[in-house]
Amino acid sequence: MTSMQNTGRSQVSKPEIDYSLYLVSGRELLPEGITYLESLEQAIQGGVTVVQVREKNADTGEFLKIAQETQELCNKYNVPLIINDRIDIALAIRATGVHLGQTDMPVSVARSLLPAETIIGISCNNPEQVEKALNEGADYVGLGAVYGTATKDVTGKITGPRNVGAMLEKLDGSNVKAVVIGGIKSSNVLRTLHGSVSTTGHVLDGVAVVSDIAASKTPKDAAHNLSSIVKAFKHVSLPSSLATPFSTQVSSPLVEHAAALLYIVRKHGPLIHQITNTVVTNQSANATLALGASPIMATSPHEMEDLQKATGALLINFGTIADKEGMLQAGKFANLNKKPVVFDPVGVGATAYRRAAAKELMNFWQASIIKGNAAEIGTLADSVEVQAKGVDSGGSFENPPEVIRQLAQKERCIIVLSGVTDYISNGSDVVALHNGHPLLGQITGSGCMLGTVVATFAAAERLRSLEKEGTGSNEEGRLVSGDMLLAAVGGVLALTVASEIAAARKDVKGSGTFLPALIDELGRLTPEVIIDRAKVELFH
Numbered sequence: 001m002t003s004m005q006n007t008g009r010s011q012v013s014k015p016e017i018d019y020s021l022y023l024v025s026g027r028e029l030l031p032e033g034i035t036y037l038e039s040l041e042q043a044i045q046g047g048v049t050v051v052q053v054r055e056k057n058a059d060t061g062e063f064l065k066i067a068q069e070t071q072e073l074c075n076k077y078n079v080p081l082i083i084n085d086r087i088d089i090a091l092a093i094r095a096t097g098v099h100l101g102q103t104d105m106p107v108s109v110a111r112s113l114l115p116a117e118t119i120i121g122i123s124c125n126n127p128e129q130v131e132k133a134l135n136e137g138a139d140y141v142g143l144g145a146v147y148g149t150a151t152k153d154v155t156g157k158i159t160g161p162r163n164v165g166a167m168l169e170k171l172d173g174s175n176v177k178a179v180v181i182g183g184i185k186s187s188n189v190l191r192t193l194h195g196s197v198s199t200t201g202h203v204l205d206g207v208a209v210v211s212d213i214a215a216s217k218t219p220k221d222a223a224h225n226l227s228s229i230v231k232a233f234k235h236v237s238l239p240s241s242l243a244t245p246f247s248t249q250v251s252s253p254l255v256e257h258a259a260a261l262l263y264i265v266r267k268h269g270p271l272i273h274q275i276t277n278t279v280v281t282n283q284s285a286n287a288t289l290a291l292g293a294s295p296i297m298a299t300s301p302h303e304m305e306d307l308q309k310a311t312g313a314l315l316i317n318f319g320t321i322a323d324k325e326g327m328l329q330a331g332k333f334a335n336l337n338k339k340p341v342v343f344d345p346v347g348v349g350a351t352a353y354r355r356a357a358a359k360e361l362m363n364f365w366q367a368s369i370i371k372g373n374a375a376e377i378g379t380l381a382d383s384v385e386v387q388a389k390g391v392d393s394g395g396s397f398e399n400p401p402e403v404i405r406q407l408a409q410k411e412r413c414i415i416v417l418s419g420v421t422d423y424i425s426n427g428s429d430v431v432a433l434h435n436g437h438p439l440l441g442q443i444t445g446s447g448c449m450l451g452t453v454v455a456t457f458a459a460a461e462r463l464r465s466l467e468k469e470g471t472g473s474n475e476e477g478r479l480v481s482g483d484m485l486l487a488a489v490g491g492v493l494a495l496t497v498a499s500e501i502a503a504a505r506k507d508v509k510g511s512g513t514f515l516p517a518l519i520d521e522l523g524r525l526t527p528e529v530i531i532d533r534a535k536v537e538l539f540h
């Protein structure tokens with residue numbers, strides 16, 4: 001923080017702050033056996049880069065004393081100090097900055113009272129507040145509350161990581177920095193950073209943390225853990241695009257790579273944990289086995305921590321949603337263990353409950369791949385083009401590639417749109433797959449089976465990537481290793497090519513005999529057959 005930067009907006013040199021790990025004090029949370037200053041010093045040694053003193057109940061004398069003691073320590077380590085709300089205290093100790101809330105003194109008034117080089121930050125909950133902060137001359141914004149938090153009443157103000165991107169976008173082209181705040185912990189920090197990126201590619205400058213450090217008996221370790229995750233994330237550019245350019249030729253490198261994942265499924269037989277609906281549980285488990293992987297259909301929240309250590313990939317399909325808690329916990333632990341998460345929001349447009357549940361789940365964990373039919377994808381994309389008919393789709397989009405490209409950018413994951421033609425996007429490229437058979441539309445749960453098969457290929461793609469590049473370096477800073485677009489392409493091709501072969505069999509007389517034949521053909525499928533029959537098209 002010793003170097004000075006020119007902000008460009010005014011001609012004043014301001015201290016340059018590293019916002020990557022921003023500690024907000026929480027003296028009331030300290031565990032027994034450690035003082036406030038001991039905890040703070042250890043936290044700084046662990047990697048805290050900026051400190052804010054927040055004292056909601058202290059009187060002026062006490063606040064001043066705490067601020068002075070904090071500053072002495074911060075000075076020892078050359079870490080900037082920011083004072084919450086109290087401009088008089090900030091002035092008295094010549095703090096590096098002040099942090100204001102929306103109901104505190106306006107930024108412009110604070111600016112007129114403080115020395116020109118003072119950093120001013122403000123909490124923002126929506127894009128309009130960020131725009132106002134920018135216009136009033138704030139130096140940084142604290143965005144949130146991202147999650148619920150015990151340290152502040154944030155009722156009605158929880159943004160989730162999925163709403164942070166729209167706030168960050170307002171800062172495009174400015175020098176104003178941004179951190180997120182509200183319930184950030186080592187268990188969700190990577191998922192939060194990954195999810196909090198604007199569609200223009202604007203990423204956070206850091207995260208603000210209270211209880212994960214303040215309530216820790218080992219604040220140095222807590223800070224070190226957080227700091228290494230934040231720093232590693234910064235080196236990863238997202239989203240990835242297709243590494244190898246390809247034409248509409250059948251045997252493109254994309255198809256070859258995607259099809260070859262079937263070898264990895266058969267070689268490793270990964271465990272595929274599926275929380276799915278009661279209609280398709282059995283056929284999905286059999287499809288998994290036919291491919292050469294192992295299914296486990298477990299729903300209790302109490303076993304998710306253990307299961308996500310062992311699983312290769314997680315499928316969450318809320319077709320007959322009864323208990324959200326297992327889904328929340330499963331996704332959280334899958335993210336923590338860097339396992340791919342495939343989300344199938346079956347019938348999400350059908351009821352208000354499903355729409356709210358989808359938002360809650362997607363804010364709590366980060367999906368690697370979201371798969372749905374036109375009605376489901378339309379609901380997630382806030383489109384009015386396609387209407388839901390229960391769990392079935394009632395129509396198609398005029399421009400499917402554009403709908404899913406935008407949704408992939410917004411949701412920070414791969415989108416699979418199923419239908420007569422299946423479309424897949426990573427936010428930049430779109431692949432259209434023309435395989436499949438109309439009988440798939442005549443059995444229930446073909447879309448659900450597609451989710452299962454895609455999850456199986458996602459597990460294989462992660463294994464391929466770790467095997468090829470080595471666990472440590474490749475996983476660091478990333479939620480999931482591997483190219484999940486390839487996994488989705490492989491999964492869609494496997495099911496649709498198997499469906500064509502099954503439908504052509506003499507013993508298949510209709511949808512009743514088609515389903516077991518489909519399971520048979522998934523079992524007999526080879527990468528060569530997939531490559532031979534694949535009909536793919538790329539949209540840039």
Ligand SMILES: Nc1ncnc2c1ncn2[C@@H]1O[C@H](COP(=O)(O)OP(=O)(O)OP(=O)(O)O)[C@@H](O)[C@H]1O
Nearest residue numbers: 373418419420436437438440441444445446447448
């Ligand atoms: N008429 C068709 N021709 C070719 N393929 C089809 C056809 N109908 C469905 N499919 C294939 O079936 C798979 C499932 O897609 P679909 O859009 O039918 O799922 P869904 O509506 O979610 O199904 P469900 O709700 O029954 O699980 C996709 O891979 C798609 O390509």
Ligand SMILES: Cc1ncsc1CCO
Nearest residue numbers: 277279319320346391445
């Ligand atoms: C019919 C049905 N109802 C809830 S889930 C499901 C399976 C197909 O999506």
